[in-house]
Amino acid sequence: MTIFYILLLFIIIGAIIAVETENLLSAVICIGAIGFGASLLFLFLKAPDIAITQIVVEVLGLIILIRATIARDLTFISGDREFFGVVVSVVIVFVIFLAGIIVLQTLPDFGTPAFTKASVPASEAYISEGLEKTGAANLVASVILDYRAYDTLGEATVLFTSIIGATVILRKRSRKLLEESE
C-alpha cells in the first residue's frame, strides 16, 4: 500500500518540477519520469497490459518530444505574470479542488472498483464466462476486442483522424519548402 503513495508522491514532484523548471529539455525529461512512474504504478496494480502500453508509448513520445526540443532554439517566456490571470487561475483551481473533494468522497474505497458495487456486476460475467464465450486466454483482449470492441473502433478512428490531420497540415508546408529550395 505504501508503495502506491511513494510512487504518487514521485509523480506529483515530477509534475511540479516539469511545470516550474525553465529549461525545456529538463521539463521533457520530467514528463518521462512521470510516465515511467505511472507505468510502475500500473504494474503494481496488476495491470500488465496497460503497463506495457504506457511504457512503450512513453518511450516513443519522449523521442518525439526530445527531437522536437533539441533540434531548434526556443524562446523562453520570461517576465512577471499578469495579476488578473493569476487571480483567475487560482480561483479556477480552488473551485476544481472543492469539486474534487466532493466527488472523491462518493468514490468507493481503494481496491474495490465501482463495478463490484452493482447488484449484477459486469466484471464478474467477464471473468467467469470470458474464456468460454470468446476463447481468448487474455481477458483484457477479450474485453477490448469482443465485448467492448466499439470503444476500440472509436479509439482507432481518433488515431486515424489525427494522423490524417497531422499529415495534411505538416506535409503541405514541407513540400512547399522543398519546392522553393529546388
Add this chain to the structure above:
Amino acid sequence: MKGMTVVVKTIASWIKVLIFLFGIYIVIFGHLTPGGGFAGGVILAGSYVLLMLAFGREFAEENLSLGWASRLDCVGALLFIAIALFGLVFGAASFFYNFIQQRYLADKQTALELISAGTIPLSNIAIGIKVATSLFLVILVMSAFRPNESE
C-alpha cells in the same frame, strides 16, 4: 542530418530485427499474453524510429516510404472495420460479432492455443498494422517539418 556515429549504426543494425520480431510477437500473441495490437504496433513503429534516428530520415524512407506507410495505415483501419462488418453479415446481425469463434471454434477446446478466439487475433493484427504505420508517419512528418526555415 545523415545519422549518428558508426557505433550507433552498428548496434542499431543488429538490434532492429530483434525489436521488430518482438513487436510481431506481442501483436500475434495478444489474445494469450499481455500486450495486444496497440502495444505491439508501437514497438514496430519504434524499430523504424530507431532506423530513422541512427541512419537518417532518407534511409528509413527507403524502407517504408511515406506513401506506403499511409496506404498501410488505411489498410489496417479498413481491415478492422471489415472484421466488424463480417460479424454483421455472417453472425447474428450484430456489429463486431465474433463469428469465427461462435461458428467454428465453439465446440473445440482451443483455450491457450495460438489459433483460438476467432476474430480477436485478426483484430489485433489489423490494429497493429494501423498503429505502427500511423506512429511512424507522425515521426516522419514531424521530422520533415521545420518551422524555423520558413522564417
